[in-house]
Amino acid sequence: MRPRVEAFHDPATSTMTYVVYEAPGSPCAIIDAVLDYEPASGRISSGSADRVIRFVTAQNLQAQWLLETHAHADHISAAAYIRKQLGGAIAIGEHIRSVQRAFERIFNLDAHASSGAAPFDHLFVDGDRFQVGTLTGKVMHVPGHTPADVAYLFDGMAFMGDTLFMPDVGTARCDFPGGNAHTLYESTRRLLSLPPQTRLFACHDYPPEGRGTRWETTVAEQRADNIHVRDGITASEFVAMRTARDATLAQPALIIPSIQLNIRAGEFPPVETNGTRYLKLPINVF
Numbered sequence: 001m002r003p004r005v006e007a008f009h010d011p012a013t014s015t016m017t018y019v020v021y022e023a024p025g026s027p028c029a030i031i032d033a034v035l036d037y038e039p040a041s042g043r044i045s046s047g048s049a050d051r052v053i054r055f056v057t058a059q060n061l062q063a064q065w066l067l068e069t070h071a072h073a074d075h076i077s078a079a080a081y082i083r084k085q086l087g088g089a090i091a092i093g094e095h096i097r098s099v100q101r102a103f104e105r106i107f108n109l110d111a112h113a114s115s116g117a118a119p120f121d122h123l124f125v126d127g128d129r130f131q132v133g134t135l136t137g138k139v140m141h142v143p144g145h146t147p148a149d150v151a152y153l154f155d156g157m158a159f160m161g162d163t164l165f166m167p168d169v170g171t172a173r174c175d176f177p178g179g180n181a182h183t184l185y186e187s188t189r190r191l192l193s194l195p196p197q198t199r200l201f202a203c204h205d206y207p208p209e210g211r212g213t214r215w216e217t218t219v220a221e222q223r224a225d226n227i228h229v230r231d232g233i234t235a236s237e238f239v240a241m242r243t244a245r246d247a248t249l250a251q252p253a254l255i256i257p258s259i260q261l262n263i264r265a266g267e268f269p270p271v272e273t274n275g276t277r278y279l280k281l282p283i284n285v286f
Contacts, residue, residue: 071259
């Protein structure tokens with residue numbers, strides 16, 4: 001039986017969360033879940049994640065994996081929140097360690113609070129296989145946007161995080177610590193070497209004016225139409241375009257809270273003596 005996919009769009013962050021499962025009553029994997037954050041007040045809420053939880057509960061699914069494609073800079077991960085509600089193991093690619101080290105320096109964080117496997121339950125290696133009930137998933141390391149990006153492959157489908165967007169949007173930026181445009185090009189070619197009919201699911205969509213939100217495409221469509229990496233575009237052409245484009249981009253609006261939490265698998269810092277949790281705001285760093 002092929003996997004079923006339920007998609008949840010969070011319009012505030014343009015993020016897609018996916019639930020992958022075999023049938024009602026089976027184990028499931030939840031990919032790139034979102035916690036809601038209000039920047040002006042610093043308030044956290046769980047409306048987006050609760051939609052996912054309601055679906056899982058209604059379908060009598062068992063959360064086996066809470067998968068992150070990378071440490072997102074544009075939304076706060078709900079993985080830790082969902083683990084508290086439903087259980088499951090939080091997993092990400094092993095190269096999260098290099099992302100943790102880079103941002104621990106920037107935020108002057110306690111390295112023991114985030115480095116290594118903890119607080120993630122599992123770190124995947126490129127090529128790893130894992131089970132979601134009777135479904136088999138495979139991990140593909142696709143760095144470039146960040147060093148730690150991975151895609152999760154199931155039968156006939158791939159959840160590709162920020163590596164590729166819809167064909168009329170292109171590819172992800174590469175100017176975060178450890179990002180590299182040439183590496184991203186190689187990662188896109190790796191994804192686009194999958195069979196042409198492979199269904200590709202994006203983590204975000206930023207639609208051009210006049211188009212509604214989309215999150216699913218195919219390898220064939222990307223190779224024919226992707227504005228940045230369709231067939232015939234060379235690595236040097238892509239690197240020149242991506243480097244020039246990244247130089248014009250503003251920082252993501254939620255990068256400061258998101259990164260501090262997401263390198264910790266979405267776990268919040270400890271409560272301080274006054275009963276409040278705090279995130280740091282570095283001055284003149286980003």
